[in-house]
Amino acid sequence: MTSISFKMASLTINTSRIKLFKIPFHSSSTHIKSPFYSNSLSTKSPKYHLGTLTLPLNSVSESSVSSPTESINDKNIDDNNSDDDDDDPTAEVSYLDPDTDPESLTEWELDFCSRPILDIRGKKIWELVVCDSSLSLQYTKYFPNNVINSITLKDAIVSICDELDVPLPEKIRFFRSQMQTIITKACKELGIKPIPSKRCLSLLLWLEERYETVYKKHPGFQKGSKPLLALDNPFPMDLPDSLYGEKWAFVQLPFSEVKKEISTLEKSFAFGASLDLDLLGIEIDDSTLIPGLAVATSRARPLAAWMNGLEVCSVEADLGRANLVLSVGIATRYVYASYKKSSVTTSEAEAWEAAKKGSGGLHFLAIQDSLDSDDCVGFWLLLDMPPSPV
Numbered sequence: 001m002t003s004i005s006f007k008m009a010s011l012t013i014n015t016s017r018i019k020l021f022k023i024p025f026h027s028s029s030t031h032i033k034s035p036f037y038s039n040s041l042s043t044k045s046p047k048y049h050l051g052t053l054t055l056p057l058n059s060v061s062e063s064s065v066s067s068p069t070e071s072i073n074d075k076n077i078d079d080n081n082s083d084d085d086d087d088d089p090t091a092e093v094s095y096l097d098p099d100t101d102p103e104s105l106t107e108w109e110l111d112f113c114s115r116p117i118l119d120i121r122g123k124k125i126w127e128l129v130v131c132d133s134s135l136s137l138q139y140t141k142y143f144p145n146n147v148i149n150s151i152t153l154k155d156a157i158v159s160i161c162d163e164l165d166v167p168l169p170e171k172i173r174f175f176r177s178q179m180q181t182i183i184t185k186a187c188k189e190l191g192i193k194p195i196p197s198k199r200c201l202s203l204l205l206w207l208e209e210r211y212e213t214v215y216k217k218h219p220g221f222q223k224g225s226k227p228l229l230a231l232d233n234p235f236p237m238d239l240p241d242s243l244y245g246e247k248w249a250f251v252q253l254p255f256s257e258v259k260k261e262i263s264t265l266e267k268s269f270a271f272g273a274s275l276d277l278d279l280l281g282i283e284i285d286d287s288t289l290i291p292g293l294a295v296a297t298s299r300a301r302p303l304a305a306w307m308n309g310l311e312v313c314s315v316e317a318d319l320g321r322a323n324l325v326l327s328v329g330i331a332t333r334y335v336y337a338s339y340k341k342s343s344v345t346t347s348e349a350e351a352w353e354a355a356k357k358g359s360g361g362l363h364f365l366a367i368q369d370s371l372d373s374d375d376c377v378g379f380w381l382l383l384d385m386p387p388s389p390v
Contacts (some may be wrong), residue, residue, distance in 0.1 A: 104143035108173070111203055112125050128153070296373075303378070310329065315336065315382065365378075
C-alpha cells in the first residue's frame with residue numbers, strides 16, 4: 001500500500017470581501033509524497049506530487065449593519081453605525097457595495113431557516129440570509145417562527161430590492177431540501193428561477209462566520225442546539241444512462257493550468273463552473289498540483305451539456321465500496337464509477353482523497369473526448385465544504 005504523509009491545508013476566507021468575517025477554513029499546510037496512478041480503465045499512468053499551499057489571512061473590513069432588534073423588528077439603518085452596533089448580535093445586515101452595478105446582481109444565494117436562538121416566547125428565531133457570490137450584496141432579517149411561509153419570503157425578497165435599490169434576481173440558489181417548497185413557490189411567483197444547489201459557497205462561509213460571531217453571542221443562544229433542518233446525505237443512486245462516460249482516471253493539473261481552464265470557461269461560456277478563489281483568500285503557487293477526475297467519452301459534448309444543468313458539487317472516493325460518488329444539486333448522490341477493489345486501487349483512492357484534503361478540499365472534474373486530449377469540453381472546479389453549523 002502506498003505510504004501517504006500529509007497535513008491539512010490552511011484555507012482562509014478573504015476578509016476584505018466580507019463584513020466582519022474572519023474564518024479559518026482549515027489549518028496547517030500539506031505535502032503528499034506518494035504518486036497517484038491512473039484508473040485501470042485508462043492507458044495513462046501519470047506520477048503526481050502535490051506541493052504546499054500558501055494561504056494568507058486578509059485584513060478585516062468594517063461592517064454595515066442595521067439597528068438592533070427588539071422582539072424582532074425590521075427597521076434598518078445606514079452605514080454610519082457605531083462600533084457598538086457593529087458588535088450587536090441582534091442587529092440585522094442590509095448592505096450593498098457602492099462600487100457594484102446593481103444590474104449585475106442577477107444571481108443570489110439564500111437561506112431561510114431557524115437559528116439556535118430563542119425569542120422572548122421561548123421559540124426558535126428564524127432568519128433570512130441573502131447574498132450574491134461576490135458578497136457585494138449582504139442582507140439578514142430575523143422572523144418569529146409563526147410567520148414562516150412563501151408569502152413572508154416573497155415579501156422579504158421584494159423588500160430587499162426596495163431597500164437596496166436592486167432589481168429582482170434572475171436566479172436564487174438555496175441548499176436546504178426541507179425549504180424547497182416554500183422557496184420555490186416564492187421565487188416562481190416573482191418570476192425568479194429557483195436553483196437547489198450546494199454550490200452556495202459564499203452563503204455557507206457566511207453562515208459559518210455568523211455562527212461564531214453572531215449566533216453564539218446572541219442573548220438567546222442555545223448551546224448544543226441541533227439544526228432544525230439538518231442537511232441530507234442520502235445513499236448514492238445508480239447513475240442515469242445520460243451521464244455515463246467510457247473511461248476515467250485520477251489526474252492532476254498545476255494550478256496555473258487550472259486557472260487557464262477557468263479563464264477559458266469564463267471567456268468561451270463553455271460547459272462547467274468555477275469558484276471565486278479571491279473570496280476564499282487562496283494564494284497557491286502556479287506549480288502546485290490540484291487533484292481531479294478526468295472522464296473521457298466519444299459523446300463528450302452531450303455529456304458535458306447534461307452535467308452542466310446538475311449543479312455539480314463534489315466528487316469523493318468511497319473506499320469501502322470501491323466507487324466514486326458524484327454529488328449534485330442539494331441531496332442527490334450518484335455512483336459515478338466503480339473499480340475493482342485491491343491494495344493498489346485502494347491506495348490510489350486514498351492518495352487522491354488525501355490530495356483533496358491537502359488542497360483544502362479543492363478539486364476538479366474534467367470531461368474530454370479522450371484521456372490523451374489537451375482540451376476539456378467541460379470543466380468544473382469543486383470544493384469539499386463542511387456542513388453548515390445551523
